[in-house]
Every structure is written in structure tokens, then in C-alpha cells.
Amino acid sequence: MPKLLRGKSASVLREFLVTESAGGLVLIGAAALALIAANSPLSHAYFGLLHLHLGPLSVLHWINDGLMAVFFLLVGLELKRELLDGELSTWERRALPGAAALAGMAVPAAIYAAVNAADAPSLRGWAIPAATDIAFALGVLALLGRRVPVSLKILLTAIAVIDDLGAILAIALFYSSELSPLPLLGAMVAIAVLAWLARIGVHVLWPYLAIGLLAWVAMLLSGIHATFAGVAVAMTVPLTPTPGKPEGASSPLHRLEHRLHPLVAFGIVPLFGFANAGVRFIGLGPEAMLGGVPLGIAAGLFIGKQFGILGACWAMIRLRLAEMPSGANWRHLHGVALLAGIGFTMSLFIGVLAFGEGGTRPDSVKLGVLAGSLLSALAGYAMLRSAAWSGFQCGCIENSSGTRG
Template sequence: MLTPIRKPIARAIAPVRALFVGDASAGVLLILVAAAAMLVANSPLAGAYEELFYGKLSWTPIAKLDDLHLWINDGLMAIFFFVVGLEVKRELICGQLSSPEQRRLPIMAAAAGMAVPALVYVGVIGGDAELLRGWAIPAATDIAFAMGVLGLLGSRVPASLRLFLLTVAIVDDIGAVLVIAAFYTANIKLMWLAIAAVVFGVMVAMNRFGVARIWPFVLVALVLWVCVLFTGIHATIAGVLAALTIPMRDTTGHSMLEKMEHGLAPWSAYLVVPIFGFANAGVNLSGMGIDEVLAPLPIAIAAGLVFGKQLGIFGIIFAAVKLGIAKAPENANWVEIWGITILCGIGFTMSLFISGLAFDGNRTFIDEAKIGILGGSLVSAILGYTVLRLTTKHPEERPVEPVTP
């Protein structure tokens, strides 16, 4: 038991402790990485930063990946998407998406949270056909970043809202993967697609016939990644496909999927995503004026993240609860739910990834997109944290205030 004097002190330092433990650490690391990338890109090291990631490699085992940036985005990020795929499969089989009742509200919220930001984006940019390719950039929510900000609030936020944010972000990732596969794919090479389909079939057969070792799945997954890379479909989709073939239980009754997820998740959160963030978040602002910063592209992305996410997610939750279609998160009031929907406007990893696909080869648009992503995510993080900090209470102070239809 904390003494009356120590209790306020413990509460005061809780946000500081949260920087190093729990859900906040991966998100805070991303914030620091993004800040470091911006500092380096606008320092005397800018040339070295550019050469490191975009300079042509003297040798590469795959000619198509001829610089470090491509190896990170097409190769290293396949691990991130593999972990996402494992998480999605686990949630669908035995987690928070395993029953229709549990899936209903997160799926509705994620769908609205992708559609409305896209509509806001399209509305802001008008009829510019070239910029239209970026419509999906503000549609994604960054799990680590959003959960990191939420982690800074400690126990003030009801567990039901934490779970809701995590579930919406997972469904959001599913939607983002489908969008990448459907809308950001170059000319498909049918021969490589057929080979990839055969390799994927082999992995499915390995699952069905009870292959109990991890290494065969890893080896065949690497082959699948190479095949998908040459199909014209983005190579990281191979990560998701491979994850879906991993057995939930092996012949000994142990969970191969959970073992792989637990083994890879820390590497993904603390190495893969930070490297990706550092390689992609740096924008050299020296040649940019106020016109570029306030150009239609960054404004459209920021508006989609800050306003579109709130309107879409909060609107669908409110409508679903009032119409009796779904139940609101337990022990949470409407203001707290609104605060969570604001945090859904933090779009970092997936948004940066999609911007690179949408404007491939156009560095001006990619840099403007980064400004919009970083600006919109920062505003969403600060606003969401402020709303939840001012309106939530610690468990011992909280009366039960269920949301009623």
C-alpha cells in the first residue's frame, strides 16, 4: 500500500516510468527515431543520410533491390508484415476477433476509420489525378505509436478502451494489407504469380500434414518472398501470406504460431520498425518553403488523419450503439471513447509505407507526404493524450459510467 504522500508522487512519475516499460516503450522509440531522422536529414549529415539509404549498392544478390532503402522497405519490412499476419491469425482463431459479437464493432470502426479519412483526403486535393494515388495514406493507424501514447496514461484509461484501440488497429492493418495488394501493385507477371501460388500451396500443405519444425516454414517463406517480389505485387504481402500458413498448434500440442509471434514481435517492434522509421521519416526541409509545407498533399493527409479518423470511427461507434447494433466498450464514457478515436489518427509506419508505394520515384511528393503524416500524427497524439489525460481518472477515483444507447 502506498502512503497518502507517496501516492501522488507515484502518479506524477508514472508517465516517466511508462517511457521505459509496458505498451509505451515501442511507441516512444518510434517518436525518438522519427525525431532523429528529421534532425539528421536537416543537419550537415544530410548528404551521408541520403547516400546511406539511396546510394546504389556495389553488390546486391537481387538486382531489383539495388539500394539499402529498397532492402528495408521490400525485405526487412516483410518481417513486420509476417508478425502482423501472425497476430491477425491468432486474433481470428482464439483472440478478440474470434466471435461475431467481438468482431462487429472493431470491424465497423476500422472500415469507417479507413473510408472517411480517404474521402477527406480526396475532398481536400480536389481533382488532381496524380495526387489521387495517395488516397490510402491517412487510412492506416500505427499500433505501436498509438499504444505507446496510451501507455503514457498508465491505468487511467479503462482496459476496455485499450483493447478496443488494439483491435481496431489490427483490423486496420488487415485493411491496409488488402489495399496495398489491390491498389498499389505494378504490372503483374503471371509466370512469377503462378510460381508464388505453388510455393504458397506447399506451405499450406506443410500445415495440413503437420510439419512440426519451424525452419522448413522459414525456408519456404523466403522462397515465397522472392517469388512475390518478382510478381509485381509488393513483396511484403508474402509476409502476410506466409504467416497465415503457420499452424496454430503443432503435433505436440504446442502453439508454433504463438512461439514465432513471441519470438519475432520484439525484433519487429524494436529493430525492424525503428530502422524503417529512420530510413523513411527524414525530410530535408532546407529547400522547402511555406508553400510546400502547406501544399494540398500534406494538408490532405493531415486532415484525413486528424479529422477523418475521428469522424469515421466515433461516428460509427455512436450510430452502432444508438441503433443497438453493437455494445460500446465497458466502463467508458463518450468523451473517453472520443479520445481513443483521436489516437487512431496516429498513422506512422503503414502511412509512410503506403506513401512510398503511391508516389514511387517522386521524391517531392514523398517528402510532402511525410510532412503530412508526421504533422497529422503529432497533432493526433498530442490532442488524444490531452483529452484522455483531462477526462480519465484512476481506477480508485472512477465511478462506473457505462455508455447507454
């Protein structure tokens, strides 16, 4: 096993990679079904179901504002674990993925802004191509099996985790509506109570979930997007293990994370993809297909991500501020940079926040995200496959057991 996988976080990371990879393949299938449904005789039923109201919200809003809060709860748990007890727990481990993630967010956003500089309303979507879909990316990586060094999966996961943090901050700072002070105060009180429970050592999960639900309702009414409640609640869930128990078995954070993983990977994220990837191509005009929004997103994901991440990795390694991942070469890193351009879930989500659901821009966002993500997936797969073939020829690829093959 490579050095990066040794230690108490190994089994947690291994389980994460397996779940995310399989979930990514399910997500790919869900997105394909959405496109088929939107462009078939079932399109009326498909869009009608999404806009059907169940209580105060439509089905689409329940998915985007409700179920995605659970997705962000899991993202927050993963982020906290990686920073405190995982592959981002030291500054040495954070250096390479941190620089790569920052450049991989800044360059795509700059490309989008440059393409849409003359259209002020479209500039609101600057953060759309800055996101990476870890499930989708690892799903593509899973198709290559053991031909890819495990260190690359760790690097891609670390980049995506830091990328998620950037997306969360962007949502909180730039995609929240006018604030309502009283509900916001209620949300803050709920989070403070959860932090107090963690401080006094409460390790049962139900108080965190029950009070977290109240925080979600208050956040929904406050003007800050409700999914931010998931992240805030996650930050309060204790990580401290109980002596004498197996790794992570007694930690509330680990228990909740392990229970949520299958639900999110095989339920919530594919459902989100099915609800948001459907775009009807018939009747779309040139602006929707070739305008600044879709071109900026596609160029940001496909061009901006790979040059931003690869450039940052080159600089960090050449300056000896970080080391090349074990068993990898520059072609491998280029493949990872390309796969990071798969923005699907988070990009679509930010697109909804940026432009809403009405008009032509939401369809333009979907087209740009689908085009950029598909190009990145195909190019990344091809690059890593060619790197794996070269690696096997020269015997420089390590398999998951740490032996050369």
C-alpha cells in the same frame, strides 16, 4: 480483470500490449532522430547512406521491401491469431471495432480524395490517411499508464488489426505494378506448399521460413509488392496447440509470433521510421508544405479518423449492436478515435508505394503524415488524460486488475 481479457488469449494479448507500447516509444525516438539527422550537418551522410546500394537494392529498398516483409509477416500472424483465437474470434467481439475500423478508413480516404479532387496524380495517395500505427498509438497510450481502462487498449488494438487488414488489401489491389506471370506462379506454388505442410501437421518452423523466403523473392519479381508475401506466409502457419503444453507454447504461430515481436518492435519498425521519417525542411516550397497531398493526409488522419471512428461507435452503441467498453465513457472513445489518427508507419509505407522516392510528393507525404500523426497524438493524449481525471473523480475507471480506482 475485465471480462474481455479472460480466457486463453489473455496472456498473449497482455504480452502484445506491453511489447507494442514500449516499441511505440522507441519508434517515436527513431522518428525524432530522423528529423534531426535530415536537418543537421549530418543530412548528406543520412541520405547518402539510405541510397547506398548493397547488391541489387539500396539500403532504403532493403528496409522497405525486405525487412518490412518481416513486419507484415508479424502483422499476418497477429491478424490470424486475433480472428481465430483472440479478441476478434466471435462476431459479437468484431462488431464495434469492425464498424469503427471501416469508418475510420473510409472517412479519411474520402477527405483526402475531396481535397485532391482536382489533381488526378495526387489521388493515388487516397489510402495514406486510412492507416493506423498500432505501435505508435499504444506508445502514447502507455504514457497514461493505469489511468486508461484496459478495455480501451483492447479496442484500439482490435481497430488497428482490422485496419491493417484493410491496408494489406489496398496494397495488394491498388499498389502493385504490372504483373509478371511466371514469378507470380512461383509465389503461388510456394504458398500452396506451405498450406499443404500446415494441412499434414508440420509444426517445425524452418520449412515455413525457408519456403517463405522463396515466396518473398518470387513476389518481389512478380509485380505484387514483396511485403504481401509476409502476410501470405503468415496465413499458412498453424495455430493448433499440442495437448499438455502451456498456452501457445507448442503452436507454431505463437512461437514465431513471440520470437518476431522484439525484433519487429525494437528493430525493424524503428529502423523503418528512421529511414523514412527524415524530411529536410530547408528548401521546401509552398506546394510541398501546403499542397493538396499534405493537407489531405493531415486532415484525413486528424479529422477523418476521429469523426469516422467516433461516429461509427456512437451508431453501433446507440442502435444496441455493440456495448460501451468496460469502464469507459464517450470521452474515452473520442480519445481512442484521436489516437487512431496516428498513421505513421503504415501511412509512410503506403506513401512510398503511391509516389515512390523521387520528386516533391514523397516529402509532402512525410509532412502530412507527421503533422496529422502529431496532432492526433497530442489531442488523443489530452482527451484521455482529461477523461482519466474525470474518471478518478467519480470513481468509474477500472484498473488492470478489474478493481475500481
